[in-house]
Amino acid sequence: MITVEGLTRKYGTFTAVDDVSFVCQPGRVTGFLGPNGAGKTTTMRVMVGLTPPTSGRVTIGGHLYQDIPNPGRHVGVLLDASAQHAGRTGREILELGARTMGLPTTRVDEMLDLVSLSQSESKRRLRNYSLGMKQRLGIAHALLGDPSVLILDEPANGLDPAGIRWMRGLLRGYAERGGTVLLSSHLLNEVELIADEMILIGHGRIVAQGDKKSLLAGAAGSGSTFVTALDNNALSAALSAKGFTVASAGEGLRVETEPVEVGRAAVEHQIVLTDLRAADGGLEDLFLELTSDTQREVLG
Ligand SMILES: Nc1ncnc2c1ncn2[C@@H]1O[C@H](COP(=O)(O)OP(=O)(O)OP(=O)(O)O)[C@@H](O)[C@H]1O
Numbered sequence: 001m002i003t004v005e006g007l008t009r010k011y012g013t014f015t016a017v018d019d020v021s022f023v024c025q026p027g028r029v030t031g032f033l034g035p036n037g038a039g040k041t042t043t044m045r046v047m048v049g050l051t052p053p054t055s056g057r058v059t060i061g062g063h064l065y066q067d068i069p070n071p072g073r074h075v076g077v078l079l080d081a082s083a084q085h086a087g088r089t090g091r092e093i094l095e096l097g098a099r100t101m102g103l104p105t106t107r108v109d110e111m112l113d114l115v116s117l118s119q120s121e122s123k124r125r126l127r128n129y130s131l132g133m134k135q136r137l138g139i140a141h142a143l144l145g146d147p148s149v150l151i152l153d154e155p156a157n158g159l160d161p162a163g164i165r166w167m168r169g170l171l172r173g174y175a176e177r178g179g180t181v182l183l184s185s186h187l188l189n190e191v192e193l194i195a196d197e198m199i200l201i202g203h204g205r206i207v208a209q210g211d212k213k214s215l216l217a218g219a220a221g222s223g224s225t226f227v228t229a230l231d232n233n234a235l236s237a238a239l240s241a242k243g244f245t246v247a248s249a250g251e252g253l254r255v256e257t258e259p260v261e262v263g264r265a266a267v268e269h270q271i272v273l274t275d276l277r278a279a280d281g282g283l284e285d286l287f288l289e290l291t292s293d294t295q296r297e298v299l300g
């Protein structure tokens with residue numbers, strides 16, 4: 001279990017992480033999601049003692065990371081897959097890790113197998129690794145000591161779709177065996193695919209948290225409908241006559257009511273629909289909405 005309590009990290013007058021509190025439970029994969037510069041990496045660096053907090057604290061299994069003897073046996077960390085000696089081979093990096101943690105070198109081959117790095121790939125130097133290979137090696141390194149907690153910063157970065165699916169299976173299995181996983185991403189799709197729980201951060205502050213369902217239930221815009229008809233004008237008139245708010249949206253209309261009501265109006269007026277769906281926009285809209293003041297791009 002990871003417990004973040006009132007964590008604040010300032011750089012001069014700038015507050016990178018602002019009074020952040022959350023908990024990552026064992027048996028769950030927790031996604032830490034936010035746009036670039038939101039404070040994800042900073043929070044994770046504090047977790048593993050690389051950055052001191054300005055105030056607040058993080059404990060892992062009730063202990064500060066610094067106080068955990070042989071931390072690699074308890075907490076697997078992947079913050080920056082390139083932060084290894086570029087001249088070492090993948091195998092050497094894992095062997096060094098195993099030696100530091102007092103593990104048999106057989107563990108290295110197990111981990112190489114687990115992350116699907118071949119024997120010949122493991123003998124290449126890190127500088128010649130592709131991004132995805134570095135990530136796989138980083139995950140192998142994090143899992144080396146068979147820890148009960150995993151802290152992974154953008155682990156899916158550089159993985160191909162098959163790789164992301166593989167990682168999802170790996171982390172799901174790990175959580176099912178009772179492990180605690182925290183993984184960050186600035187990409188909603190990745191987190192949505194992998195995580196059970198989500199923590200949304202923007203501008204150093206937590207803007208929402210919970211499982212996917214409860215986040216969506218609280219999303220603004222839920223309960224509206226996107227619809228397209230052969231005759232949008234006729235449909236719009238029919239819906240307005242029933243008192244629903246209608247606005248044009250792309251090829252179709254956005255209506256402030258449930259899809260079933262829109263379908264009913266269409267049937268009554270014998271209007272042919274070509275598309276009808278809930279227009280909550282899902283998590284993506286929620287994510288953009290909640291973090292909009294921290295987005296770099298103006299969306300619209
Ligand atoms: N050592 C530092 N000195 C000054 N500012 C810093 C330092 N480290 C981080 N920051 C600032 O803190 C903010 C949060 O950075 P952080 O790396 O935690 O974001 P992030 O959520 O990981 O973003 P990304 O998705 O781009 O990785 C940024 O504005 C960053 O410039």
Ligand SMILES: [Mg+2]
Pocket residue numbers: 040041042153
């Ligand atoms: Mg980051």
